[in-house]
Amino acid sequence: xxxxxxxEKSRLVSWLxxxxxxxxxxxxxxxxxxxxxxxxxxxxxxxIFNSPLPALHEIIxxxxxxxxxxxxxxxxxxxxxxxxxxxxxxxxxxxxxxxxFVVNLIGCGTMIFISWRLAEKSATHYEFNEVTDDLxxxxxxxxxxMAVLSACAAVALFFNVIDYITGKRKNPPVFKTASK
Amino acid sequence: MILALFxxxxxxxxxxxxxxxxxxxxxxxxxxxxxxxxxxxxLANVGQTAFDSAINYELSVVPLFILMGNFxxxxxxxxELYAASNAFLGHLRGGLAMATxxxxxxxxxxxxxxxxxxxxxxxxxxxxxxxYGYDKGLAAGSIAAGGTLGILIPPSVMLVIYxxxxxxxxxxxxxxxxxxxxxxxxxxxxxxQVVIRINPKLGPPGERVSWARRIESLKGxxxxxxxxxxxxxxxxxxxxxxxxAAGIGAFGAFIFAVSRKTLTLKIFYEVLIESASTxxxxxxxxxxxLLFANFINLTTFPDALLAIAxxxxxxxxLVIIAILIIxxxxxxxxxxxxxxxxxxxxxxxxxxxxxxxxxxFGIVVVVITEISLITPxxxxxxxxxxxxxPDVATSLIFKGVTPYWIxxxxxxxxxxxxxxxxxxxxxxxx
Numbered sequence: 275x276x277x278x279x280x281x282e283k284s285r286l287v288s289w290l291x292x293x294x295x296x297x298x299x300x301x302x303x304x305x306x307x308x309x310x311x312x313x314x315x316x317x318x319x320x321x322i323f324n325s326p327l328p329a330l331h332e333i334i335x336x337x338x339x340x341x342x343x344x345x346x347x348x349x350x351x352x353x354x355x356x357x358x359x360x361x362x363x364x365x366x367x368x369x370x371x372x373x374x375f376v377v378n379l380i381g382c383g384t385m386i387f388i389s390w391r392l393a394e395k396s397a398t399h400y401e402f403n404e405v406t407d408d409l410x411x412x413x414x415x416x417x418x419x420m421a422v423l424s425a426c427a428a429v430a431l432f433f434n435v436i437d438y439i440t441g442k443r444k445n446p447p448v449f450k451t452a453s454k
Numbered sequence: 455m456i457l458a459l460f461x462x463x464x465x466x467x468x469x470x471x472x473x474x475x476x477x478x479x480x481x482x483x484x485x486x487x488x489x490x491x492x493x494x495x496x497l498a499n500v501g502q503t504a505f506d507s508a509i510n511y512e513l514s515v516v517p518l519f520i521l522m523g524n525f526x527x528x529x530x531x532x533x534e535l536y537a538a539s540n541a542f543l544g545h546l547r548g549g550l551a552m553a554t555x556x557x558x559x560x561x562x563x564x565x566x567x568x569x570x571x572x573x574x575x576x577x578x579x580x581x582x583x584x585x586y587g588y589d590k591g592l593a594a595g596s597i598a599a600g601g602t603l604g605i606l607i608p609p610s611v612m613l614v615i616y617x618x619x620x621x622x623x624x625x626x627x628x629x630x631x632x633x634x635x636x637x638x639x640x641x642x643x644x645x646x647q648v649v650i651r652i653n654p655k656l657g658p659p660g661e662r663v664s665w666a667r668r669i670e671s672l673k674g675x676x677x678x679x680x681x682x683x684x685x686x687x688x689x690x691x692x693x694x695x696x697x698x699a700a701g702i703g704a705f706g707a708f709i710f711a712v713s714r715k716t717l718t719l720k721i722f723y724e725v726l727i728e729s730a731s732t733x734x735x736x737x738x739x740x741x742x743x744l745l746f747a748n749f750i751n752l753t754t755f756p757d758a759l760l761a762i763a764x765x766x767x768x769x770x771x772l773v774i775i776a777i778l779i780i781x782x783x784x785x786x787x788x789x790x791x792x793x794x795x796x797x798x799x800x801x802x803x804x805x806x807x808x809x810x811x812x813x814x815f816g817i818v819v820v821v822i823t824e825i826s827l828i829t830p831x832x833x834x835x836x837x838x839x840x841x842x843x844p845d846v847a848t849s850l851i852f853k854g855v856t857p858y859w860i861x862x863x864x865x866x867x868x869x870x871x872x873x874x875x876x877x878x879x880x881x882x883x884x
Binding site: 348 | 470473502505509510702734737832
């Protein structure tokens with residue numbers, strides 16, 4: 275690969291893989307923080323001012339998929355899912371690279387599959403014009419969003435596969451546990 | 455039955471090949487359902503389960519408690535906790551290890567995660583123990599073991615997950631965890647004393663502190679006590695739902711961290727990223743586990759289990775012992791959350807059928823999960839310590855932690871034998 279081609283490839287990876295992951299991760303963080311604030315405001319509103327936030331259960335319920343699925347591409351990029359790495363010590367370097375390739379390929383396939391099923395689910399929601407109980411939000415929008423974000427996670431995993439092919443990644447990372 | 459067994463073998467094979475456990479469960483769950491009940495149902499189930507798991511108010515308690523734990527960690531409340539425990543216990547032989555365990559117990563009261571507790575306390579307790587010439591194995595072992603209390607002493611993310619899986623009251627589960635948690639601390643302290651009696655050189659005494667300074671040190675722990683009383687008292691008294699308590703707790707921890715000036719913008723963002731990532735990782739496992747459980751429920755496996763258990767109706771204790779042995783073995787290999795999500799849907803109907811209390815079983819499951827966090831070869835808390843203390847060999851930490859998991863086996867026996875220890879406090883929950 276020439277230097278120019280390599281440069282273009284890394285820009286492509288950055289634009290399609292890393293940057294969207296980071297932007298989405300920011301959105302996820304924002305949702306989490308707002309969720310915390312809303313809960314706090316609701317409880318203080320209820321006990322101090324006798325006026326809780328209306329429909330908060332529903333708002334928080336529908337914030338959850340945003341929180342979970344927006345950060346998913348970043349978790350996938352960092353290979354942050356729970357794995358059993360018991361046999362890592364027995365594998366040679368080449369096998370580890372092959373393992374990283376296969377595992378990310380399987381992960382990518384699984385996320386595409388989940389994305390497809392959620393898209394189908396969204397189509398059903400759309401067909402029956404389903405809305406939420408309190409705020410009459412259109413549910414298909416949320417299921418579609420989950421499908422699209424799962425697809426983004428699949429893209430992130432696909433770039434991991436490429437990294438293992440090109441040798442940019444050589445070892446699947448050790449499962450980071452400190453925050454769990 | 456055969457299909458379910460093939461499913462378990464496929465799941466283990468994929469997981470051992472290092473496919474993330476969540477993805478392994480999704481794939482095996484889907485293909486299993488398709489083989490058991492046709493493709494159309496299986497395809498519909500995947501979309502439905504993924505959607506329902508994510509859009510769920512009850513489950514919003516999980517990210518909020520994770521967030522609270524991460525804010526508390528950054529607020530450095532751990533330092534005061536350790537200073538106070540140290541002031542009271544540090545001068546005894548093995549006192550610093552004992553202080554570590556007590557402060558781990560205290561930290562667990564505001565943090566729902568074992569690994570976060572171990573990681574946080576290691577930064578505070580290890581330098582002090584090294585300074586006083588403690589054996590590194592004993593020192594690291596006391597942190598790894600003390601850390602396990604995080605998922606038992608409320609708030610606890612594991613108890614929340616168990617509560618949601620089994621439709622049990624989270625408030626009652628939290629209350630149930632308190633006494634077994636205290637028993638855990640007492641047994642760990644006894645383990646330190648036994649080790650020190652055998653070889654006093656492993657844990658020499660630290661400095662004696664005057665009573666005035668001891669009382670002074672207690673002032674430092676008001677933050678932890680306030681947060682605990684607010685969150686647990688709220689749930690206990692029926693003032694907050696668990697989700698509300700988690701939101702309030704996270705907000706309180708956030709205010710603590712801000713007021714103590716430990717929260718720069720960078721650290722604040724790190725906390726949010728870490729909490730959101732952990733949540734996503736956890737929910738992916740949850741979706742996978744639900745799909746896998748749906749598959750298993752379509753097979754004859756649950757009925758076969760119930761039939762086997764039915765033979766032991768006169769001696770239900772034997773079934774519990776069998777379940778405990780399975781957990782101990784699984785715990786050696788599996789990560790704790792995956793283990794709970796995989797096994798609870800299978801064993802819970804058995805336990806209910808035999809007339810055991812769901813709250814008590816939840817505590818038993820969590821205690822056994824705690825043991826799995828420190829048993830080789832996959833003791834996640836030991837790996838946390840290995841990450842934080844790179845110069846201490848893993849084998850040395852496993853050696854240091856051995857007296858603690860032996861103490862844990864005794865604790866498990868006590869909790870299994872005397873359900874009242876777990877069920878007394880929940881009887882007061884409104």
